[in-house]
Amino acid sequence: MDKWAQMYLKAKKEYYPGDVTPFIYAHNVVSAIEAENGEIFTGFCVESCSGVCNLCAERVAALNMYVNSGQTHIKRIIAFRDKAPVESENNSLPCGACREFLMQLDIKNKDTEILVDYEDKKTTALEALMPHWWGLSSQV
Template sequence: MDIWQEMYEKAKKEYFPGDVTPFIYAHNVVSAIEAENGEIFVGFCIESCSGVCNLCAERVAALNMYTNSGQTHIKRVIAFRDQAPTENDSASLPCGACREFLMQLDEKNKQTEIMVDYAQRKTTTLEQLIPNWWGSSRQADN
Protein backbone atom coordinates (compact mmCIF):
# COMPACT_ATOMS: atom_id res chain seq x y z
CA MET A 1 0.00 0.00 0.00
CA ASP A 2 1.47 3.36 -0.99
CA ILE A 3 1.13 6.52 1.14
CA TRP A 4 -1.72 7.89 -1.00
CA GLN A 5 -3.77 4.74 -0.54
CA GLU A 6 -3.12 4.79 3.20
CA MET A 7 -4.25 8.42 3.39
CA TYR A 8 -7.31 7.72 1.22
CA GLU A 9 -8.39 4.78 3.39
CA LYS A 10 -8.02 6.75 6.63
CA ALA A 11 -9.98 9.72 5.28
CA LYS A 12 -12.67 7.49 3.76
CA LYS A 13 -13.59 6.25 7.25
CA GLU A 14 -14.72 9.81 8.06
CA TYR A 15 -17.12 10.02 5.10
CA PHE A 16 -20.66 9.68 6.41
CA PRO A 17 -22.54 12.90 5.58
CA GLY A 18 -25.29 13.89 7.91
CA ASP A 19 -26.87 16.42 10.21
CA VAL A 20 -25.22 17.01 13.55
CA THR A 21 -28.04 19.34 14.58
CA PRO A 22 -30.75 21.13 12.59
CA PHE A 23 -28.11 23.84 12.01
CA ILE A 24 -24.90 21.86 11.38
CA TYR A 25 -24.04 19.37 8.62
CA ALA A 26 -20.78 17.40 8.66
CA HIS A 27 -18.63 14.65 7.13
CA ASN A 28 -19.55 15.45 3.50
CA VAL A 29 -15.95 16.23 2.52
CA VAL A 30 -13.03 14.41 4.14
CA SER A 31 -9.28 14.90 4.11
CA ALA A 32 -6.06 13.27 5.23
CA ILE A 33 -2.70 14.97 5.53
CA GLU A 34 0.74 13.55 6.00
CA ALA A 35 2.82 15.55 8.46
CA GLU A 36 6.55 16.10 8.13
CA ASN A 37 7.28 13.13 10.42
CA GLY A 38 5.05 10.78 8.39
CA GLU A 39 2.06 10.75 10.75
CA ILE A 40 -1.34 10.93 9.08
CA PHE A 41 -4.10 13.16 10.42
CA VAL A 42 -7.68 13.29 9.17
CA GLY A 43 -10.43 15.87 9.12
CA PHE A 44 -13.95 16.38 7.85
CA CYS A 45 -15.96 19.36 6.70
CA ILE A 46 -18.32 21.04 9.16
CA GLU A 47 -20.92 23.44 7.73
CA SER A 48 -23.38 25.53 9.68
CA CYS A 49 -26.18 27.97 8.96
CA SER A 50 -23.72 30.69 9.93
CA GLY A 51 -21.09 30.55 7.20
CA VAL A 52 -18.36 32.06 9.37
CA CYS A 53 -18.44 28.91 11.50
CA ASN A 54 -17.71 26.56 8.57
CA LEU A 55 -14.50 24.55 8.56
CA CYS A 56 -13.18 22.64 5.58
CA ALA A 57 -11.80 19.12 5.94
CA GLU A 58 -8.24 20.23 5.11
CA ARG A 59 -8.18 22.86 7.86
CA VAL A 60 -9.66 20.43 10.39
CA ALA A 61 -6.97 17.87 9.49
CA ALA A 62 -4.24 20.52 9.78
CA LEU A 63 -5.61 21.67 13.13
CA ASN A 64 -5.71 18.05 14.32
CA MET A 65 -2.08 17.72 13.29
CA TYR A 66 -1.03 20.86 15.13
CA THR A 67 -3.15 20.15 18.22
CA ASN A 68 -1.97 16.56 18.56
CA SER A 69 1.67 16.89 17.53
CA GLY A 70 2.68 20.55 17.35
CA GLN A 71 3.72 20.06 13.71
CA THR A 72 3.05 22.66 11.04
CA HIS A 73 4.75 21.24 7.91
CA ILE A 74 2.48 19.17 5.66
CA LYS A 75 3.99 16.85 3.06
CA ARG A 76 0.79 15.63 1.36
CA VAL A 77 -2.96 16.35 1.25
CA ILE A 78 -5.87 14.39 -0.13
CA ALA A 79 -9.49 15.60 0.04
CA PHE A 80 -12.66 14.20 -1.48
CA ARG A 81 -16.38 13.57 -1.13
CA ASP A 82 -17.78 10.11 -1.83
CA GLN A 83 -14.96 8.90 -4.06
CA ALA A 84 -11.27 9.40 -4.64
CA PRO A 85 -10.25 12.64 -6.36
CA THR A 86 -10.37 12.85 -10.13
CA GLU A 87 -9.06 15.63 -12.29
CA ASN A 88 -12.64 16.73 -13.02
CA ASP A 89 -13.58 17.01 -9.33
CA SER A 90 -13.01 20.49 -7.94
CA ALA A 91 -13.75 19.25 -4.38
CA SER A 92 -10.32 17.61 -4.34
CA LEU A 93 -8.51 20.97 -4.36
CA PRO A 94 -8.31 23.15 -1.26
CA CYS A 95 -10.50 26.24 -1.34
CA GLY A 96 -8.94 29.69 -1.12
CA ALA A 97 -9.30 29.86 2.68
CA CYS A 98 -7.56 26.49 3.07
CA ARG A 99 -4.78 27.43 0.67
CA GLU A 100 -4.17 30.61 2.63
CA PHE A 101 -4.25 28.83 6.00
CA LEU A 102 -1.79 26.14 4.87
CA MET A 103 0.59 28.76 3.49
CA GLN A 104 0.45 30.77 6.72
CA LEU A 105 0.92 27.65 8.85
CA ASP A 106 4.43 26.92 7.53
CA GLU A 107 6.45 28.39 4.66
CA LYS A 108 7.57 24.86 3.70
CA ASN A 109 3.93 24.04 2.91
CA LYS A 110 4.31 25.68 -0.48
CA GLN A 111 5.85 22.33 -1.50
CA THR A 112 2.90 20.33 -0.11
CA GLU A 113 1.73 17.77 -2.66
CA ILE A 114 -2.01 17.86 -3.26
CA MET A 115 -3.75 14.90 -4.88
CA VAL A 116 -5.52 15.89 -8.09
CA ASP A 117 -6.22 12.49 -9.67
CA TYR A 118 -5.98 9.47 -7.38
CA ALA A 119 -6.08 6.76 -10.07
CA GLN A 120 -3.29 8.47 -12.04
CA ARG A 121 -1.44 9.56 -8.87
CA LYS A 122 -1.35 13.06 -10.34
CA THR A 123 -0.53 15.84 -7.88
CA THR A 124 0.05 19.55 -7.80
CA THR A 125 1.71 21.70 -5.17
CA LEU A 126 0.28 24.42 -2.99
CA GLU A 127 2.70 26.85 -4.60
CA GLN A 128 1.23 26.03 -8.02
CA LEU A 129 -2.26 26.75 -6.68
CA ILE A 130 -1.29 30.01 -4.99
CA PRO A 131 1.67 31.49 -6.90
CA ASN A 132 3.20 34.80 -5.87
CA TRP A 133 1.72 34.45 -2.40
CA TRP A 134 1.50 37.82 -0.64
CA GLY A 135 3.13 36.56 2.58
CA SER A 136 6.39 35.32 1.12
CA SER A 137 8.27 38.54 1.85
CA ARG A 138 6.94 38.65 5.40
CA GLN A 139 8.15 35.07 6.01
CA ALA A 140 11.54 35.97 4.54
CA ASP A 141 11.88 38.77 7.11
CA ASN A 142 11.73 36.25 9.99
Protein backbone atom coordinates (compact mmCIF):
# COMPACT_ATOMS: atom_id res chain seq x y z
CA MET A 1 0.00 0.00 0.00
CA ASP A 2 1.41 3.38 -0.96
CA LYS A 3 1.92 6.18 1.56
CA TRP A 4 -1.05 8.23 0.31
CA ALA A 5 -3.37 5.24 0.82
CA GLN A 6 -1.98 4.71 4.34
CA MET A 7 -2.55 8.37 5.15
CA TYR A 8 -6.06 8.34 3.68
CA LEU A 9 -7.10 5.29 5.72
CA LYS A 10 -5.67 6.70 8.96
CA ALA A 11 -7.43 10.03 8.46
CA LYS A 12 -10.72 8.38 7.42
CA LYS A 13 -10.92 6.76 10.88
CA GLU A 14 -11.26 10.27 12.32
CA TYR A 15 -14.24 11.14 10.09
CA TYR A 16 -17.41 10.96 12.18
CA PRO A 17 -19.00 14.44 12.20
CA GLY A 18 -20.97 15.39 15.25
CA ASP A 19 -21.64 17.71 18.11
CA VAL A 20 -19.18 17.66 20.99
CA THR A 21 -21.32 20.11 22.95
CA PRO A 22 -24.15 22.44 21.92
CA PHE A 23 -21.38 24.91 21.02
CA ILE A 24 -18.74 22.72 19.36
CA TYR A 25 -18.92 20.55 16.22
CA ALA A 26 -16.00 18.31 15.22
CA HIS A 27 -14.65 15.56 12.96
CA ASN A 28 -16.24 16.85 9.73
CA VAL A 29 -12.86 17.51 8.07
CA VAL A 30 -9.92 15.17 8.67
CA SER A 31 -6.25 15.22 7.82
CA ALA A 32 -3.14 13.08 7.93
CA ILE A 33 0.44 14.25 7.63
CA GLU A 34 3.65 12.37 7.08
CA ALA A 35 6.47 13.70 9.21
CA GLU A 36 10.07 13.88 8.07
CA ASN A 37 10.82 10.50 9.67
CA GLY A 38 7.86 8.78 7.94
CA GLU A 39 5.48 8.70 10.90
CA ILE A 40 1.85 9.54 10.15
CA PHE A 41 -0.16 11.85 12.41
CA THR A 42 -3.85 12.65 12.11
CA GLY A 43 -6.12 15.52 13.01
CA PHE A 44 -9.73 16.62 12.72
CA CYS A 45 -11.39 20.00 12.65
CA VAL A 46 -13.02 21.56 15.68
CA GLU A 47 -15.58 24.31 15.00
CA SER A 48 -17.09 26.45 17.73
CA CYS A 49 -19.64 29.24 17.97
CA SER A 50 -16.69 31.63 18.25
CA GLY A 51 -14.73 31.49 15.00
CA VAL A 52 -11.43 32.43 16.64
CA CYS A 53 -11.57 29.15 18.57
CA ASN A 54 -11.83 26.99 15.43
CA LEU A 55 -9.03 24.59 14.58
CA CYS A 56 -8.61 23.08 11.14
CA ALA A 57 -7.73 19.41 10.71
CA GLU A 58 -4.36 20.24 9.16
CA ARG A 59 -3.24 22.35 12.12
CA VAL A 60 -4.45 19.74 14.61
CA ALA A 61 -2.48 17.05 12.75
CA ALA A 62 0.64 19.25 12.71
CA LEU A 63 0.24 19.99 16.42
CA ASN A 64 -0.19 16.26 17.13
CA MET A 65 3.06 15.65 15.25
CA TYR A 66 4.92 18.28 17.22
CA VAL A 67 3.48 17.36 20.63
CA ASN A 68 4.04 13.63 20.17
CA SER A 69 7.39 13.64 18.39
CA GLY A 70 8.93 17.12 18.49
CA GLN A 71 9.07 17.16 14.68
CA THR A 72 8.17 20.21 12.62
CA HIS A 73 8.95 19.18 9.02
CA ILE A 74 6.01 17.76 7.05
CA LYS A 75 6.67 15.71 3.91
CA ARG A 76 3.05 15.13 2.85
CA ILE A 77 -0.46 16.19 3.81
CA ILE A 78 -3.96 15.03 2.89
CA ALA A 79 -7.21 16.63 4.03
CA PHE A 80 -10.80 15.82 3.12
CA ARG A 81 -14.40 15.52 4.30
CA ASP A 82 -16.35 12.35 3.54
CA LYS A 83 -14.27 11.16 0.59
CA ALA A 84 -10.77 11.38 -0.80
CA PRO A 85 -9.70 14.62 -2.50
CA VAL A 86 -10.79 15.16 -6.11
CA GLU A 87 -9.16 18.00 -8.02
CA SER A 88 -12.37 19.08 -9.78
CA GLU A 89 -14.02 19.71 -6.40
CA ASN A 90 -11.06 21.85 -5.24
CA ASN A 91 -11.77 21.21 -1.56
CA SER A 92 -8.56 19.65 -0.32
CA LEU A 93 -6.26 22.65 -0.05
CA PRO A 94 -5.36 24.08 3.36
CA CYS A 95 -6.98 27.40 4.24
CA GLY A 96 -4.89 30.55 4.53
CA ALA A 97 -4.43 30.22 8.29
CA CYS A 98 -3.17 26.64 7.89
CA ARG A 99 -0.84 27.58 5.06
CA GLU A 100 0.66 30.34 7.18
CA PHE A 101 0.98 28.09 10.25
CA LEU A 102 2.69 25.31 8.27
CA MET A 103 5.18 27.75 6.77
CA GLN A 104 5.95 29.25 10.17
CA LEU A 105 6.28 25.81 11.79
CA ASP A 106 9.25 24.90 9.58
CA ILE A 107 10.58 26.73 6.52
CA LYS A 108 11.24 23.31 4.93
CA ASN A 109 7.46 22.87 4.83
CA LYS A 110 7.46 25.03 1.71
CA ASP A 111 8.21 21.72 -0.08
CA THR A 112 5.34 19.82 1.60
CA GLU A 113 3.35 17.82 -0.94
CA ILE A 114 -0.38 18.49 -0.64
CA LEU A 115 -2.61 15.87 -2.23
CA VAL A 116 -5.00 17.50 -4.69
CA ASP A 117 -6.41 14.37 -6.37
CA TYR A 118 -6.33 10.96 -4.69
CA GLU A 119 -7.02 8.80 -7.76
CA ASP A 120 -4.36 10.50 -9.91
CA LYS A 121 -2.01 11.10 -6.95
CA LYS A 122 -1.72 14.70 -8.12
CA THR A 123 -0.04 17.06 -5.66
CA THR A 124 0.99 20.65 -5.29
CA ALA A 125 3.66 22.14 -3.04
CA LEU A 126 2.82 24.47 -0.17
CA GLU A 127 5.20 27.03 -1.66
CA ALA A 128 3.03 27.18 -4.81
CA LEU A 129 0.12 28.27 -2.61
CA MET A 130 2.26 30.87 -0.82
CA PRO A 131 4.13 32.81 -3.52
CA HIS A 132 6.28 35.60 -2.19
CA TRP A 133 5.75 34.48 1.40
CA TRP A 134 6.88 37.26 3.74
CA GLY A 135 8.90 34.94 6.00
CA LEU A 136 11.34 33.82 3.32
CA SER A 137 13.12 37.16 3.46
CA SER A 138 13.75 36.70 7.18
CA GLN A 139 15.41 33.32 6.53
CA VAL A 140 18.23 34.75 4.41
